Amino acid sequence: SQQGEEDPQALSIQEGENATMNCSYKTSINNLQWYRQNSGRGLVHLILIRSNEREKHSGRLRVTLDTSKKSSSLLITASRAADTASYFCATAVGGSNYKLTFGKGTLLTVNP
Amino acid sequence: NAGVTQTPKFRVLKTGQSMTLLCAQDMNHEYMYWYRQDPGMGLRLIHYSVGEGTTAKGEVPDGYNVSRLKKQNFLLGLESAAPSQTSVYFCASNLLETPYNEQFFGPGTRLTVL
Structure with a gap:
């Protein structure tokens, strides 16, 4: 089952605008990470925040x-066309500080 | 450093055929993982390994086997492929004691089972 759920599923903005994506999760976490995936590529780690x-x-x-709300947000300021990608949150839960559970992702499109 | 590499990049199988996906990393990472990514489903963990000679089941292990005979390699096997295994497969790795726990991903293998 999915631990993290991103919202919105898709987001389209103009270059220069800010983009905000949200992630909600169900159980207590050790840390939460955000990854980016460009079309047809592997995931790239962006940032980790501890509990x-x-x-x-x-x-x-x-x-x-x-x-307290079991939620996280990722803000990308002054977006660029190169920020166009899918963004995933991932949580490390329980006794595992290494096994991650990924959400379904937010597809961000930044229009030039 | 090449990072995490995956072989092959694409493969088409017929139902019932077998194949092995190879993941290699040159970063001396202890932990390695196999995920599958399906449309609208995000990434799901198939199997993982916490060190050479060890493997463990993830969220969706059925129909797959793995081996970690060498620290740098993690193999994912499909003994009898099924159409439900059509997916993009990603390998990842990370260090045992990294404070940041980030995973490094390979470029993926796109598998189609007819």
Whole structure:
């Protein structure tokens, strides 16, 4: 069963706009990660946030985590056409700090 | 470094045929994983390995077998392929003690079972 669920399933914006994607999960986590997948390629790790952290930044990426609501959001600021990809959240749960459960992803399209 | 590589990139099988997908990593990673990705389903873990000579079942292991005879290689076998195994297969790896736990993915193998 899917642990994480991204919302929305698809998002289309103009270059320069910000993109926000959300992830909800069901059980307590050790950490939550976001990955990007360009069409026809493998996944690439973007950022990890631990369960005791609330916010993290990396370049144009900002991730928040609300463990009380079991949700996370990924914000991409000043989006570029090259940001067009699918974005997945993944959670490490239980006694495993390495086995990840992925959501179904958000397809982001950034129009030039 | 090549990172994580997968062989082959594409394959078409007939129902009942067998095949082996090869994953290789040159990063000295302890942990390796096989996932399948189907439209609208995200990635699902098939099998994984926490070190050379060890394997364990993931979320969807039925119909697949794996072996980790060498640390750098993780093989995924389909003994008798079924149309339901049509999917894109991804291999991933990571370190045992990394504080960040990120997984490194291969480019994928697109398998079609007719």
